[in-house]
Amino acid sequence: MSSSINGAPGGSGTAAPARPLGEMIFAGMIVCIGVVGFVAGAGIPIPPSAGVVGPRVFPFLVSGIMVAIGIGLLIQLLRGHTGAAEEGEDIDPSVKTDWLTVGKLVGFLAIHIALIVPLGWPVAAAVLFFGSAWSLGAKPWWRNAIIAVVLALILQFVFAGLLGVSLPPGFLLEGVEIFNG
Amino acid sequence: MDNFLALLEGFSVAMQPMYLLYALGGVLVGTAVGVLPGIGPAMTVALLMPITYSLDPTAAIIVFAGIYYGGMYGGSTTSILLNTPGESASIVTALEGNKMAKAGRGAAALATAAIGSFIAGTVATVLLSFVAPFVAEFAVQIGPTEYVALMIVAFLTVGALLGASVLRGLASLALGLFIALIGVDALTAQQRYTFGNPFLADGIDVVLVAVALFAVGEALYVASRLRHGPVKVIPVAGRWTSWMRKEDWKRSWKPWLRGTFIGFPVGTIPAGGADVATFLSYASERKLAKGERKKQFGKGAIEGVAGPESANNAAAAGVLVPLLTLGIPTTATAAMMLVAFQRYNIQPGPLLFEVEGALVWALIASLYVGNLMLLVLNLPLVGIWVKILQIPRPYLYSGILVFAAMGAFSVNFTPVDVFVLLVVGVLGFFMRRYGYPIAPMVVGLILGPIFEDQLRRSLAISQGDPVALVSTPIAATIYVILIVIFVLSFWLKKRQQAMESEVVEEAPLAVADRKEG
Known part of the structure; x- marks a missing residue:
């Protein structure tokens, strides 16, 4: 993944134009975790002792949220709204990722x-x-x-x-x- | 009156020489680490947690209380003296102090920040002593449905309000909730998301994830874009006794008090923590300033340091109210404090004041003591903090990695944990890179299991009817308050962004003006 990001066109001195690809992979990963959460969540055994709300409900809820948010993020990225990388005292905003x-x-x-x-x-x-x-x-x-x-x-x-x-x-x-x- | 006696008893514990030493150690470590850029109080608590296992609970809690307050003091020193733009979240407040330092008034900025922090910390701790038992009494009466409501408030405010992007904050929260699911379900003893791996069946340790995200993630991220060359620290001139002039006192005392009374209430409600408090204080000081002083804003107005720094510390005390009485953390640091409590089998919540009364009051008493120590230590020792600020960055971040690896290894004494540290650390690196806030993930990880437990309980009572979650009067009220908090916060955020860009744009122009004139 790293090479594709470095190799992307841009080179105006900031990392901004090259970023969306990596960001899209990250957002896609969130969708994937949600999907895996659903599939693996369906395999959680429900013992007869479980009450109205068994061990699957909350995993399904969280997985659903992840899929929804991940898709939302992908749409945002496609529209060009990228995330603002974190700033800090020791961070040089003008250099490329090393x-x-x-x-x-x-x-x-x-x-x-x-x-x-x-x-x-x-x-x-x-x-x-x-x-x-x-x-x-x-x-x-x-x-x-x-x-x-x-x-x-x-x-x-x-x-x-x-x-x-x-x-x-x-x-x-x-x-x-x-x-x- | 009972509470007052209990507080006195707390003091009798906290004043024991051994515990005073622990408090001193806590505030020293807290300040030293708080001064280091990139290391916040949350990371400090996380890093030190595995290595305080040998302490008794009271000593450990006193150490963490010291770290908690010390970290706040240390952070202000960094933003005033370090010659680089700080984090955007605190840009307006860092700006005034930094500008003062550049104009040769760094000593006054440090002094007004330290004294303001002391006053705010003390007044806010008094408020905490009176408000917390009152809230705890109310909290005893609420059931699982209300708990679910309160936790949803905490999730949404921490997730949506802490970072710049709402979706990214919520994604971070969901990641935390997901990792918390790995392991064995507490109610039915079924394995979830373990994929047959015995290591995953034990669940992923919260401390491990927190250290990985805060320490390893940060070190990798800084390494990817490290600012090379020597660290530029603005020198502080003169003896510390002559730092505050008469005029500085006159201009500072009102902002100190205003900051305190803005910060404490904002801290107690889950509305984005100290950032909101510091911004509100800054905005009100700027509004209240008149004439010549108003023009100084953006160029180093002492009111713009005194108010926000006080608000920051008062908010830190306010955050302890929901943490101690409801068991709900509203900041990353508070979340780590919650983990520290849990390590010693102390469950913050409505029953805490009844079950662990002695310990809580010792904690509150040690906050008073720690605050006084910080004031006494901070001003004379500023030379040492400056030295710490100048540690060469390669050594600093290498040291952080070694400490993180040691902390991770000491969780279970197996290298597998250090491997998890590495994997989650890389995740933390990418989260920083793509603008995902870390705090919601930690809060989700810690509150997730408690939330699921309460949710299933309340649904069990209502026999699976989700409407019951919103139909009790208290729960409904909480949701209405949630909506109000959200509307207010978004309005505030808009104003904050507008003001930040205004202040930042004004500042360079002002400097140019002066050169011409």
């Missing part, structure tokens, strides 16, 4: 998830911080690495060691008393 950075962050979160069990939480957290800081453009790399390791150890010490949150220390820190809850 899909690469978003992809990198998602990737590092995925690596983090994969590392928690085999290597322990502190290692996974340090990798996540280092990777994210690098993706977001922090330099130099060795400072990122130092901050990542120190932060991961502090969090492990405070939350696992002091507050008793069971973050797995991993085999590297297994024997160190202060990092274990």
